[in-house]
Amino acid sequence: xxxxxxxxxxxxxxxxxxxxxxxxxxxxxxxxxxxxxxxxxxxxxxxxxxxxxxxxxxxxxxxxxxxxxxxxxxxxxxxxxxxxxxxxxxxxxxxxxxxxxxxxxxxxxxxxxxxxxxxxxxxxxxxxxxxxxxxxxxxxxxxxxxxxxxxxxxxxxxxxxxxxxxxxxxxxxxxxxxxxxxxxxxxxxxxxxxxxxxxxxxx
Amino acid sequence: xxxxxxxxxxxxxxxxxxxxxxxxxxxxxxxxxxxxxxxxxxxxxxxxxxxxxxxxxxxxxxxxxxxxxxxxxxxxxxxxxxxxxxxxxxxxxxxxxxxxxxxxxxxxxxxxxxxxxxxxxxxxxxxxxxxxxxxxxxxxxxxxxxxxxxxxxxxxxxxxxxxxxxxxxxxxxxxxxxxxxxxxxxxxxxxxxxxxxxxxxxxxxxxxxxxxxxxxxxxxxxxxxxxxxxxxxxxxxxxxxxxxxxxxxxxxxxxxxxxxxxxxxxxxxxxxxxxxxxxxxxxxxxxxxxxxxxxxxxxxxxxxxxxxxxxxxxxxxxxxxxxxxxxxxxxxxxxxxxxxxxxxxxxxxxxxxxxxxxxxxxxxxxxxxxxxxxxxxxxxxxxxxxxxxxxxxxxxxxxxxxxxxxxxxxxxxxxxxxxxxxxxxxxxxxxxxxxxxxxxxxxxxxxxxxxxxxxxxxxxxxxxxxxxxxxxxxxxxxxxxxxxxxxxxxxxxxxxxx
Numbered sequence: 001x002x003x004x005x006x007x008x009x010x011x012x013x014x015x016x017x018x019x020x021x022x023x024x025x026x027x028x029x030x031x032x033x034x035x036x037x038x039x040x041x042x043x044x045x046x047x048x049x050x051x052x053x054x055x056x057x058x059x060x061x062x063x064x065x066x067x068x069x070x071x072x073x074x075x076x077x078x079x080x081x082x083x084x085x086x087x088x089x090x091x092x093x094x095x096x097x098x099x100x101x102x103x104x105x106x107x108x109x110x111x112x113x114x115x116x117x118x119x120x121x122x123x124x125x126x127x128x129x130x131x132x133x134x135x136x137x138x139x140x141x142x143x144x145x146x147x148x149x150x151x152x153x154x155x156x157x158x159x160x161x162x163x164x165x166x167x168x169x170x171x172x173x174x175x176x177x178x179x180x181x182x183x184x185x186x187x188x189x190x191x192x193x194x195x196x197x198x199x200x201x202x203x
Numbered sequence: 204x205x206x207x208x209x210x211x212x213x214x215x216x217x218x219x220x221x222x223x224x225x226x227x228x229x230x231x232x233x234x235x236x237x238x239x240x241x242x243x244x245x246x247x248x249x250x251x252x253x254x255x256x257x258x259x260x261x262x263x264x265x266x267x268x269x270x271x272x273x274x275x276x277x278x279x280x281x282x283x284x285x286x287x288x289x290x291x292x293x294x295x296x297x298x299x300x301x302x303x304x305x306x307x308x309x310x311x312x313x314x315x316x317x318x319x320x321x322x323x324x325x326x327x328x329x330x331x332x333x334x335x336x337x338x339x340x341x342x343x344x345x346x347x348x349x350x351x352x353x354x355x356x357x358x359x360x361x362x363x364x365x366x367x368x369x370x371x372x373x374x375x376x377x378x379x380x381x382x383x384x385x386x387x388x389x390x391x392x393x394x395x396x397x398x399x400x401x402x403x404x405x406x407x408x409x410x411x412x413x414x415x416x417x418x419x420x421x422x423x424x425x426x427x428x429x430x431x432x433x434x435x436x437x438x439x440x441x442x443x444x445x446x447x448x449x450x451x452x453x454x455x456x457x458x459x460x461x462x463x464x465x466x467x468x469x470x471x472x473x474x475x476x477x478x479x480x481x482x483x484x485x486x487x488x489x490x491x492x493x494x495x496x497x498x499x500x501x502x503x504x505x506x507x508x509x510x511x512x513x514x515x516x517x518x519x520x521x522x523x524x525x526x527x528x529x530x531x532x533x534x535x536x537x538x539x540x541x542x543x544x545x546x547x548x549x550x551x552x553x554x555x556x557x558x559x560x561x562x563x564x565x566x567x568x569x570x571x572x573x574x575x576x577x578x579x580x581x582x583x584x585x586x587x588x589x590x591x592x593x594x595x596x597x598x599x600x601x602x603x604x605x606x607x608x609x610x611x612x613x614x615x616x617x618x619x620x621x622x623x624x625x626x627x628x629x630x631x632x633x634x635x636x637x638x639x640x641x642x643x644x645x646x647x648x649x650x651x652x653x654x655x656x657x658x659x660x661x662x663x664x665x666x667x668x669x670x671x672x673x674x675x676x677x678x679x680x681x682x683x684x685x686x687x688x689x690x691x692x693x694x695x696x697x698x699x700x701x
Contacts, residue, residue, distance in 0.1 A: 106526060109498070
């Protein structure tokens with residue numbers, strides 16, 4: 001099941017906030033508008049995929065402080081920081097805290113549009129990636145300890161005979177374990193299997 | 204006891220001398236009398252200066268009273284001489300009076316009583332004369348040592364007298380006669396020169412004013428001139444005047460005024476900066492909304508293929524573009540306004556120019572304008588605020604590019620030059636564009652004055668302020684071959700001299 005992405009818009013200026021909402025409308029995503037960072041933090045559900053567009057200077061918590069709070073909670077939400085005036089130290093801090101980009105306000109042409117699209121794409125990809133890794137780990141978990149041994153050796157390129165010699169079991173036993181490795185991991189070739197293992201390790 | 208009278212009594216007749224002694228004894232309690240009876244004794248007495256008054260007979264065996272009078276006058280000009288004689292005549296009396304005799308008394312018993320009064324009067328006159336002379340001497344001394352010029356002139360300006368300082372002030376040579384000069388000729392303003400007396404109103408005896416005079420060498424001085432109308436004892440009108448050279452004060456006043464004007468200018472720029480920062484802040488938010496809504500419209504319209512919407516798409520594109528442009532103007536203004544603190548560090552000017560021109564490579568490529576470099580070698584490093592000087596260079600290059608919009612692309616060329624100059628280093632940026640037109644050089648750097656249809660008129664004023672705060676100058680002029688050239692100078696700063 002794919003969750004619909006949400007663009008969170010945090011800006012204390014109503015005009016800015018609603019114009020970003022309008023800008024995002026053609027992207028077929030949900031939007032949620034907040035007039036302060038505090039409000040956003042109170043309402044944010046980390047399970048909900050999407051991206052964040054926040055103003056830098058706001059009454060109350062600033063955009064950078066908001067990034068710090070998200071960082072403390074271990075939340076990696078793709079974030080675009082908007083600022084009418086950013087200086088170098090603020091920009092560096094925002095980027096260190098994982099902001100995707102920092103745009104001047106008002107931004108040029110399609111800068112903001114492109115940045116939001118990219119943020120959503122990045123989020124989608126990383127979410128899908130995470131889901132795939134979870135799924136691959138699920139497959140690998142179904143293997144028995146003996147099957148895992150065989151899997152390691154197959155991936156390292158050992159032929160069945162060599163595996164049988166190493167494990168001091170019969171060639172038939174190796175062949176049977178080998179079959180269930182391919183079955184359980186839903187792979188057919190050694191190359192596919194090697195790729196799956198590498199992917200599961202996040203490589 | 205103080206001696207009331209020290210008398211030189213010249214008379215050959217012992218009886219007459221006795222008579223005089225007795226008569227003056229009635230008037231003066233203590234008298235010291237010398238009675239020379241020949242020329243040598245008279246000379247000795249004269250040299251010793253041991254008398255205050257001379258009474259002489261006219262007919263002497265060894266001289267005449269006239270000889271005595273003249274000899275005394277030569278050496279003691281103020282010493283009163285009274286002739287007391289029975290042998291004289293009217294002619295003698297007239298002759299003697301012409302030679303400065305104080306009184307002439309006929310030696311008869313009837314006139315004897317007059318002698319006392321004559322002596323008393325002569326002594327008083329002598330005292331007055333001496334005091335007058337000492338005052339005159341003192342006045343002359345004062346006038347000589349005075350640093351202010353003092354003069355006296357006739358109502359038509361004809362000079363009658365002046366002190367040394369007056370001559371020094373106007374460089375009038377010592378040997379020339381001051382009476383050959385007229386005060387009016389020294390005035391710079393011919394209207395002010397006019398009739399000196401006319402400047403003094405009937406009800407105003409003294410006039411004190413500042414004016415400019417021209418020295419003999421044609422240099423101009425600022426002076427205060429005080430003129431006083433004086434009526435002499437004989438009824439003639441003269442003007443006594445005092446001239447004081449205030450050129451130095453005027454100069455410092457002028458430079459103070461200039462400094463104040465500069466300060467006021469800086470203050471206005473700063474105030475404008477604050478205003479701009481405020482405006483920039485307020486405008487940015489709605490501008491941001493405009494830009495975002497424009498993009499939203501464009502994106503929404505992309506899904507509507509109707510050809511009649513093509514124009515709308517283009518217009519909204521324009522809205523977006525104009526909003527972006529407005530934003531960049533405001534950003535520029537704000538950057539200037541917010542730059543209160545400056546950071547000065549040694550900068551190699553030639554490489555700064557080259558680096559800065561790279562910032563405009565996109566604009567240069569679009570315009571196809573060629574850059575021609577004419578950089579002086581081994582320029583000393585300058586201690587400047589790099590960012591600010593960069594701002595100036597960008598401004599000048601942008602102006603140059605914009606001025607060449609109507610020049611065929613293949614002819615577009617900007618010459619950038621550096622050279623050592625008296626003030627330090629001079630940078631020139633010359634284009635072959637429209638030139639400055641009929642804009643006056645002093646208008647060039649005034650805020651909001653622009654020849655560009657889309658210009659804000661802030662670039663050059665900001666640049667000029669930046670250069671001035673660096674102690675340099677910025678100016679522009681038309682090139683002889685067409686186009687305009689802008690120059691700015693930056694002073695050399697020695698290390699440790701921050």
